[in-house]
Every structure is written in structure tokens, then in C-alpha cells.
Amino acid sequence: xxxxxxxxxxxxxxxxxxxxxxxxxxxxxxxxxxxxxxxxxxxxxxxxxxxxxxxxxxxxxxxxxxxxxxxxxxxxxxxxxxxxxxxxxxxxxxxxxxxxxxxxxxxxxxxxxxxxxxxxxxxxxxxxxxxxxxxxxxxxxxxxxxxxxxxxxxxxxxxxxxxxxxxxxxxxxxxxxxxxxxxxxxxxxxxxxxxxxxxxxxxxxxxxxxxxxxxxxxxxxxxxxxxxxxxxxxxxxxxxxxxxxxxxxxxxxxxxxxxxxxxxxxxxxxxxxxxxxxxxxxxxxxxxxxxx
Amino acid sequence: xxxxxxxxxxxxxxxxxxxxxxxxxxxxxxxxxxxxxxxxxxxxxxxxxxxxxxxxxxxxxxxxxxxxxxxxxxxxxxxxxxxxxxxxxxxxxxxxxxxxxxxxxxxxxxxxxxxxxxxxxxxxxxxxxxxxxxxxxxxxxxxxxxxxxxxxxxxxxxxxxxxxxxxxxxxxxxxxxxxxxxxxxxxxxxxxxxxxxxxxxxxxxxxxxxxxxxxxxxxxxxxxxxxxxxxxxxxxxxxxxxxxxxxxxxxxxxxxxxxxxxxxxxxxxxxxxxx
Numbered sequence: 220x221x222x223x224x225x226x227x228x229x230x231x232x233x234x235x236x237x238x239x240x241x242x243x244x245x246x247x248x249x250x251x252x253x254x255x256x257x258x259x260x261x262x263x264x265x266x267x268x269x270x271x272x273x274x275x276x277x278x279x280x281x282x283x284x285x286x287x288x289x290x291x292x293x294x295x296x297x298x299x300x301x302x303x304x305x306x307x308x309x310x311x312x313x314x315x316x317x318x319x320x321x322x323x324x325x326x327x328x329x330x331x332x333x334x335x336x337x338x339x340x341x342x343x344x345x346x347x348x349x350x351x352x353x354x355x356x357x358x359x360x361x362x363x364x365x366x367x368x369x370x371x372x373x374x375x376x377x378x379x380x381x382x383x384x385x386x387x388x389x390x391x392x393x394x395x396x397x398x399x400x401x402x403x404x405x406x407x408x409x410x411x412x413x414x415x416x417x418x419x420x421x422x423x424x425x426x427x428x429x430x431x432x433x434x435x436x437x438x439x440x441x442x443x444x445x446x447x448x449x450x451x452x453x454x455x456x457x458x459x460x461x462x463x464x465x466x467x468x469x470x471x472x473x474x475x476x477x478x479x480x481x482x483x484x485x486x487x488x489x490x491x492x493x494x495x496x497x498x499x500x501x502x503x504x505x506x507x508x509x510x511x
Numbered sequence: 512x513x514x515x516x517x518x519x520x521x522x523x524x525x526x527x528x529x530x531x532x533x534x535x536x537x538x539x540x541x542x543x544x545x546x547x548x549x550x551x552x553x554x555x556x557x558x559x560x561x562x563x564x565x566x567x568x569x570x571x572x573x574x575x576x577x578x579x580x581x582x583x584x585x586x587x588x589x590x591x592x593x594x595x596x597x598x599x600x601x602x603x604x605x606x607x608x609x610x611x612x613x614x615x616x617x618x619x620x621x622x623x624x625x626x627x628x629x630x631x632x633x634x635x636x637x638x639x640x641x642x643x644x645x646x647x648x649x650x651x652x653x654x655x656x657x658x659x660x661x662x663x664x665x666x667x668x669x670x671x672x673x674x675x676x677x678x679x680x681x682x683x684x685x686x687x688x689x690x691x692x693x694x695x696x697x698x699x700x701x702x703x704x705x706x707x708x709x710x711x712x713x714x715x716x717x718x719x720x721x722x723x724x725x726x727x728x729x730x731x732x733x734x735x736x737x738x739x740x741x742x743x744x745x746x747x748x749x750x751x752x753x754x755x756x757x758x759x760x761x762x763x764x765x766x767x768x769x770x771x772x773x774x775x776x777x778x779x780x781x782x783x784x785x786x
Contacts, residue, residue, distance in 0.1 A: 228691050229612050236603035236662060237618070239595075243633075243658050244625055250636035312527055325528045328535040330776055334769030335539075336720040338737040339758040343538050346545055346751055354541055357557040390535055394777045436781055447629040450722040454741055468631045468723075475635045476727055488632040495627055 255485035262479045274486035284487060286462070287470040288494075290377070294466065295445045298384045303437065305385070306392030311422070313393070314400045326397075329390035337387075341454030344383050345370065373463035376456050380464050383451060388444075392437050399433030400426060439502050446495050467491055542762070546755035553751040568756035578757050581739035585761075587650050588725075588735060589718040592657040593711050599658075600665030601707060605695045607666070608673035609681070619670075625663045626782045630723045633659065638727050650733050656724045661714035667782055668713070668775075672706025673699055712772040713779035716765050736761045 258270045278284050309329070313322050332340075347355050348369035356366040369379040403426050411425040449468040452458060458465035458473060465473070471491070475484030545553055547564035572578040607619060637656055638647070646652040680702075681694045689697075700707075725735040740757045743750060769776055 224610050224691055226612075229606055229610050232602040232606035232610070232691075232695075233618070236599040236666065239599050239655075239658055240622070240625070240662055243637075243655050244628070247633040247636040247640065248628075250640065251632060254636060254639070309531055312524060312531070315524070317521065318524060318528065321525060321528045325532050327770060327773055328532045330769050330773040331535055331539065331766055333780065334716055334720075334765050334776060336722075336737050336758075336761050336765060338720075338722045338740055339542075339762050342740060342754055342758050343542055345749070346755060347538065347541055351556045352554055352558055352751070354558050360557065386534070386538070391777065391780060395781060398777065440781060443627045443629075447631070449631060450737070453722075468629055471631045472634075472723070472727075475631075481635050481639065484635055488629070488635075491629065492632050495629070499627060 251485040252489060254482055255489055257482045259482035259485075260478075260480050270482070274482050275490070277483065278486045278490055283462070284467075284470065284490075287465050287467045290464075291445055291448070291466045294377075294381055294384065294448075295442065298381050298388070299438070299441050299445075301385050302389045302392045302441070303396075303434070305389045306396050306437075309389070309393035310396035310400055311418075313397055326394070329394055331390075332387045333391040335387070337450035338454045340383060340387055341451040341456075344379060344451075344455045348379055370456060371460060373460050376460060376463045380452050380455065380466075383455070384445075384448075387451070388441065392441075395433050395437055396430060399430045403429045435502060439499050442498050442502070443495055446491060539762070539766075542755050542758055545751055546759045548752050550750060550752055568752040569760070572753050572757050572760070576739075576743075576753065576757075578736065578739055578760060581734050581736045582760060584650065584729075584733055585719055585735040585737075588653045588657065588733075589715050591650065592654045592661050592718050593714045595654065596658055596661035596665045596714050597707060597711055600662050600710070601669050601700060601703070602695065604666045604669035605673050605699060607670045609691075609699075622663045622666050623782055625659055628659070630656075630659075630721075634723055634727045637724070641728060648729050648732050650729075652728050653721075653724060653733060653735070656728065657714075657718045657721060660717050660721075663782065664714050664717065664779055665707075665710040668710040668779065669703060669706045672703040676702050709772055709775045709779075712768050713775065716768050716772075716776075717779075719761075719765050 255274050256269060256271060257267060258273075259267050313326065347353050350356060350366050350368045350371065353369070355369075360366065367375055369375045408421070408425060411421045415421065445466075447468055448466050449472060452464045452466055452469055453472070456464045458469040462470075467487075468491075471484050471487045474480050474487060544560075544564075546568055547566070548562060549565055549567065552559060552562045607615065633656070637652070641647045641649075641652045676699055680698055684694050684698055720737065721735075722737045722741070725738040726741065729735065729738065736757070740754065740761060743754045743757065772779075
């Protein structure tokens, strides 16, 4: 039950928050749309002029933009399935009864990677993955693998970003799925375990239906966060070597902040925002239909 | 028959837990130990695991390299934006939880979608606007921009909290003639303190961790600690010990807060997608 209250009271309670969020969230967005219709380069302010949709045309036909998008999609396509698979294993282990102290400790340690400052995660990669001084290469040496130049080689640098993304976000996926597992009514799970000894059957037919909302949440959030991904690759490789780890947000930062072409960066970011919204709606439509 | 199998699987499980824990914690162990190495020790190949620790890196970054002031900037920005978000967000959350009005779902949805907007979309327009207004390189610019993610967090978590407070309390107060504002201030807000605490911790963590706005909007005077850490990477001679000392100083406060709010961190990151 909710109260019916005068409109003035509602406005007094909501007004400040709505106004604040409009000023910091919507005004800059509208300004970005306006600037995206201009040629606007900070080093050539005098040449500023209205160019209509030219920037959008340039972005949509720019191979560099689509390569960055493709790279971002590839990162998502490799890292997220691994995160879901590993996360599900971790969630299932933690969901089993017994060893409760050990499980509490493990859950606490799972919280650490996702809370870590993303910029520091990239710096850690620099230190740990260094070809000569890095501890990861030392460990690879113990099992007879030659030192790998993770940061300096284009393909390896991309792999390194994928691995680091998996490190930081697998625990998050695990905890989201663990929350999903706890929504399965215990009676149903007990009954299923009496019926069959196969954990796989229980997972597939009893637990999975309850996990679908969590999986949709993971897909939507990982999509949004992968499109946002800036700090970690920026501090790790600055988008290099070449453009091997120049993901979409890193590209936009380079165009706006290091090439000073703000009109173009605005057009790129508006297109990226549109893609984010389309993907989020698509997921909700695809997956939730199945549940209903 | 069953007992030995069970025991063996228990050992397997314990081993698995240990593996998961190590996977999560090892990079932090390496970060802290590297921060205690001199540059000579840090550049040994292969890396050494046992060495004489030194606090020289901490002394140097804190007092010579201006990481100290950057940490203070970070504290100022994170605390102010959190306070502002709580001040603006709790009344809004109360209204969303208690009042009935048209467009409520749309408003709610708009608050939550801010979670999906990449900061890179807003950073350049805000850079230009803040330059016009003379707000460039000030704490205020960062404090305001961080509201784009702290305010939705506070509103979302506190709305949930206000909904869980029984209506009987405010109905009784209403019969006594108390105004909605008075009910909010004197009855509901004190009862919603757990939610306020959790959302404050989360918005502190997210503001503390932010890099992109800080990097673009605050290049010098208001530079925050993560932006400071980035500048160490510029140049040829990469000072590993100093970078890791700075990283440790940045990460330790957030890890403490994250452990304090560990049960709610996932809730905060998913913004309502998962309870």
C-alpha cells in the first residue's frame, strides 16, 4: 500500500535528486549530441562548424571504429563464456553443504577482485606479466613453458587482457550465480537429489531454470561493462602495441583526449550508447520470453 | 563403503576452495611484496620470493611523488559525493517506496539505466562545460560527475530498505498529525540506516575506483590517486616498487570497505538485477 499525497510533497522529495541527475547525466548527453553534429577539434577551434550528420557517416564507415568494436566483441565472446563456466563451478562448490568456515573464507576472497580499483588491476598486470621480471612467466617456467612476451606482442597483449578480465570478473559471476542457486526451493532440490545421483541432471533440470534470471543479468551487465572497459587496458597497455588492445572506450578516449577531435569522439560515443541500449533490450526479449 | 568416498570428496572440495582462494588473493600478495622491494630486488630475473623488506617505496611515493595529496583528493571527492548522494537520494528513495504517482516506473527505470551509460560518453562534454564554468581541475567537478553512479546506487538500495519498513508505524504517525517530511526524518530514516550505510560504502568504493572522469577532468590540483598511479607508467624506467606501493595505498581502503559490505557488493554491482 502506498500513500496518496499532494503533488507538491512528491516534488519536494524527488525534485532535488531528479534535478541533480538531469544536470550531470542528461545535460552533458544532449551537449554531446549537439557537438557530434559539428566539426570540433580543440587544436583548431577557429574551424568549428556545423556539419550535420557527417561525423556519424565518418564513424560508421571508419574501419578503425569497427575494428575496435570487433575487438570488444571478441573479448566478450572469449571471456564471458569462460567466466560463466568457471563461475558456475565455483558457485556449485560453494552451494554444497559442509565446510562452512572454508566456504565463508572463500566467499570473502571472491569479493576482493571485483572491488579492486580497475586501474590498479591493469598496473598489476604490467608487473606480474613482464617477460623478464614477471612472476607469471616464472610460474610458466616451472612447468616448462618459455617466457612469453605478454605486453609487447599484439596477440599476447590481447590474450593478457582476456585473462585479466577473467580474473577480475569470474568471482562476480560466481557470486551472482550462487545467489541464483539459493533461489531454488530446498525441498525441490532435496527431492531431485533423492531421485537421481547425477549432479548434471539436477543442474540441467532443477537448478538451471532458476539460474536463467541470473544468467541474463550477467550477460547484460558484462555487455555494458565490456563496452565501458577503459581503466584496465589503459593502464596495462595504453591500447597497444599498435592497436591490439584498443577497445571501444579506449579508442574514444584517444580520439577525444589525445587527438582532441571532440566532435568525432561524441559521434562515436553516441553510436556506442545506441549499441548498448539495443543489446540490452535484445537480451531481455530473447531470454525472458523463455521464462514466461 | 560410503564414508571413505565422502571423506575423499571432502578433501577434494577443500583443495578446490583453497585453489579458488589463491586465485583471488595471489595478485594482492604479489602487489604487497613487490611494494616492499627495492628497485634492484624488483628487477631480479627470475623474481625472488624471499628478500629483506623495505618501506622506502612508501616513504618516497607519499612524500616525494605527491601520492599523499592525491590520496587526500580521493578522500575529499569520495566522501563529498557520497554525502551528497545520500542527502539527495534518501528522500527520493522514500518517495519511490511510499508514494503513489504517475510515471513512477519510468522514473525508476531512468535512475537505474545510468548504470549502463559509459563515462566516456559524458567525459568530453563535461570537460568542455567545466572549462566554460571554471570548474576544470576542481574537486567540485568530480563530486558532481560521480553523482551519475552514486545517486542511482543510493536510490536503489534505500528504496528497497524503505519498502521493508512496516507501514503501521507511519500510519500511526500520520494519525497523530505528523507531516510526510517529519515521518521520513524521525521514523523511517533512522530505521533505514543499514541501507544508508551499505549504499554509502558502495558509493565510496565506486567513486574511489573511478579513473576516466578523474583523468580527463582533474589533471593537476584535484588529481585523484588512481590518476596519479597512471602517470608512473609514463617514461622508460618503470619503477615497479613505487607503482605497487601506490597501488597498495589505493587498494587497501577499498578492500577493507568491500569486506565490510561483502554481502551487498554484488547487489550494488548488479543494481537490482540480482537480489
